Amino acid sequence: MPMPAETDTTSPKYLRDKYAIVGVGETTYMRGSGVTTRALGTWAVRNAIEDAGLKPSDVDGMLSYQSGDSTFSTFIAGDLGIRPSFYMDVFGGGSSTEALVGMAMGLIEAGMCKVVVIFRAMNGFSQVRIGGTGARAVAPVSGDMLHSRSYGWQSAGQMFSPTFMRHMYDYGTRPEQVAAVKAIHSEHASNNPKAFYKKRVSVAEVLASRIICKPLHLLDCCVETDNGTALVVTTAARARDCRHPRTLIRGVVGRCSKPRTDMHYQDGPISTVAGHYAREILWPNAGVGPEDIDVTGSYDAFTFTAMLQLEDYGFCKKGEGGAYVSDGTIRLGGRRPNNTSGGHLNEGYTHGLNMVIENVRQLRHDADDSCPMGPDGKRRHTYDYREGGCRQVKKCEVTANMGWANPGTGSAMVMRND
Amino acid sequence: MALQATYLGMPLDVNDLDVENLAYFKHCAAHDFHLQKCGACGLVRYPPTTACPWCANPESEWVPVDARGAVHSYTEVHHAIQPAFKAHTPYLVLLVDLDTQKGKPGEHEALRVVGNLATPDGGLAPPETVRRVGIGTRVRMVFSDVAPGLALPQWTIDEGAAQPAKPWRYPQE
Numbered sequence: 001m002p003m004p005a006e007t008d009t010t011s012p013k014y015l016r017d018k019y020a021i022v023g024v025g026e027t028t029y030m031r032g033s034g035v036t037t038r039a040l041g042t043w044a045v046r047n048a049i050e051d052a053g054l055k056p057s058d059v060d061g062m063l064s065y066q067s068g069d070s071t072f073s074t075f076i077a078g079d080l081g082i083r084p085s086f087y088m089d090v091f092g093g094g095s096s097t098e099a100l101v102g103m104a105m106g107l108i109e110a111g112m113c114k115v116v117v118i119f120r121a122m123n124g125f126s127q128v129r130i131g132g133t134g135a136r137a138v139a140p141v142s143g144d145m146l147h148s149r150s151y152g153w154q155s156a157g158q159m160f161s162p163t164f165m166r167h168m169y170d171y172g173t174r175p176e177q178v179a180a181v182k183a184i185h186s187e188h189a190s191n192n193p194k195a196f197y198k199k200r201v202s203v204a205e206v207l208a209s210r211i212i213c214k215p216l217h218l219l220d221c222c223v224e225t226d227n228g229t230a231l232v233v234t235t236a237a238r239a240r241d242c243r244h245p246r247t248l249i250r251g252v253v254g255r256c257s258k259p260r261t262d263m264h265y266q267d268g269p270i271s272t273v274a275g276h277y278a279r280e281i282l283w284p285n286a287g288v289g290p291e292d293i294d295v296t297g298s299y300d301a302f303t304f305t306a307m308l309q310l311e312d313y314g315f316c317k318k319g320e321g322g323a324y325v326s327d328g329t330i331r332l333g334g335r336r337p338n339n340t341s342g343g344h345l346n347e348g349y350t351h352g353l354n355m356v357i358e359n360v361r362q363l364r365h366d367a368d369d370s371c372p373m374g375p376d377g378k379r380r381h382t383y384d385y386r387e388g389g390c391r392q393v394k395k396c397e398v399t400a401n402m403g404w405a406n407p408g409t410g411s412a413m414v415m416r417n418d
Numbered sequence: 419m420a421l422q423a424t425y426l427g428m429p430l431d432v433n434d435l436d437v438e439n440l441a442y443f444k445h446c447a448a449h450d451f452h453l454q455k456c457g458a459c460g461l462v463r464y465p466p467t468t469a470c471p472w473c474a475n476p477e478s479e480w481v482p483v484d485a486r487g488a489v490h491s492y493t494e495v496h497h498a499i500q501p502a503f504k505a506h507t508p509y510l511v512l513l514v515d516l517d518t519q520k521g522k523p524g525e526h527e528a529l530r531v532v533g534n535l536a537t538p539d540g541g542l543a544p545p546e547t548v549r550r551v552g553i554g555t556r557v558r559m560v561f562s563d564v565a566p567g568l569a570l571p572q573w574t575i576d577e578g579a580a581q582p583a584k585p586w587r588y589p590q591e
Contacts, residue, residue, distance in 0.1 A: 132499045142431040147465045152503035161493035214494040214588040268526030
């Protein structure tokens with residue numbers, strides 16, 4: 001059968017720069033939202049569509065992720081007047097964001113829809129506690145969880161800590177090195193008016209906070225919040241007509257995993273995480289390497305997760321993650337800032353989506369800090385990173401997001417500006 | 419037959435369809451650690467699966483496994499998430515490399531078996547025992563009896579084994 005005349009046969013193998021994130025949106029980051037996840041999702045998706053300069057009727061694809069703790073695409077679509085030609089709500093938390101961006105690209109590439117919204121809506125503090133307390137902690141133990149929850153091995157911190165401890169054992173990583181992740185991200189959050197925690201904390205304060213489960217102090221752990229977050233993905237061509245400068249997607253790797261996903265600890269070294277495998281897809285797909293990245297968004301469910309991924313994606317040598325995150329590199333004004341919004345440790349917990357939002361804004365040169373607004377409605381960034389000041393990175397052309405599900409599974413994405 | 423019981427106030431439920439876990443816990447109830455051995459490649463695996471993770475063969479038989487080894491990594495929980503464990507903090511979750519099949523099929527692989535640090539009779543270990551254990555500590559398996567037909571494998575310090583002079587512990591006590 002001859003192909004229709006308008007069929008695009010020019011797709012490069014890796015779809016580099018062929019798709020773009022054109023809209024980002026979120027609710028405020030709260031504890032005690034007082035509304036349903038449906039209301040949070042609708043709020044965030046509306047903001048993202050508005051940010052793109054599109055109308056709900058322009059959106060024909062929807063993707064979301066959740067763990068039995070949120071509403072579905074169909075209800076958000078109903079609230080906003082979206083008629084989906086495609087929708088899917090997948091099971092998952094961290095690592096879903098980048099993976100779904102890759103799926104959105106594939107959906108559009110396959111001609112199944114044209115503009116895709118991705119959202120995550122959660123009452124992670126007031127309904128299903130992300131730390132695992134509440135209903136999840138008292139549910140009957142059965143199936144595969146007989147070999148974990150029966151031992152008081154259930155929450156994310158408990159489940160990941162053998163990886164963190166073994167990294168300290170294998171490489172001599174020190175508590176104060178890893179605590180620097182929290183201290184530095186808290187500096188970034190102090191320049192983010194929408195961050196849930198805006199107070200700067202020191203390495204000493206992290207180390208003096210109580211132990212949750214070794215090696216995690218309270219302040220090594222992220223905040224639990226209620227919020228909705230959303231992205232809009234469409235073609236790079238269509239992105240030219242949207243409101244903001246284009247944020248082009250260079251490459252994606254989605255839910256790349258270590259062997260033995262049924263129980264990743266069976267495969268060693270357990271101090272190595274999924275990024276070790278994912279980087280072999282990410283960097284060739286993106287056509288760049290770690291040295292080309294200006295800003296990173298390494299998932300900080302815990303201080304350790306940010307460090308481990310930066311190491312295994314190759315931003316430093318294996319085993320040197322502790323030095324990398326504590327030598328000033330990842331601080332605003334440093335060589336390669338990480339999580340300039342304050343991340344999960346400070347801004348709010350979204351299972352990764354807010355870190356992509358932040359990097360889109362960085363690439364637009366439009367970080368929503370407290371810098372003065374110019375007559376054109378754009379901020380005049382000062383690059384003064386003192387408390388309450390600027391958080392825009394001066395030179396930000398290429399970014400990398402690294403999403404974390406657990407030590408055994410991760411996703412990542414490289415974006416650039418025009 | 420399904421197993422339902424309460425352990426530390428926590429409901430455990432092994433349902434009728436879960437034949438692999440039923441077999442696993444049946445052996446544990448007899449204080450006899452068994453794992454599945456692949457009918458094709460001969461490797462033993464943990465935890466129970468429905469086919470061999472190394473060669474995909476679905477045939478296996480339950481074989482007795484010598485359950486001694488060394489702590490590969492651990493976490494020490496001070497803030498319990500599950501109400502059942504709040505009275506037992508701090509408690510250890512241990513990942514133990516069995517001597518059996520260590521380094522197979524790859525050099526970094528092992529039968530890495532989970533359990534709490536327990537007393538020799540299977541109760542959760544008291545704080546003074548928790549403080550003695552770290553990476554490298556030699557342990558042996560004991561069982562926590564939950565109900566007739568159901569016991570959980572646990573780890574206790576192997577007092578008869580040569581122990582490392584100083585097992586690795588998290589530097590901040």
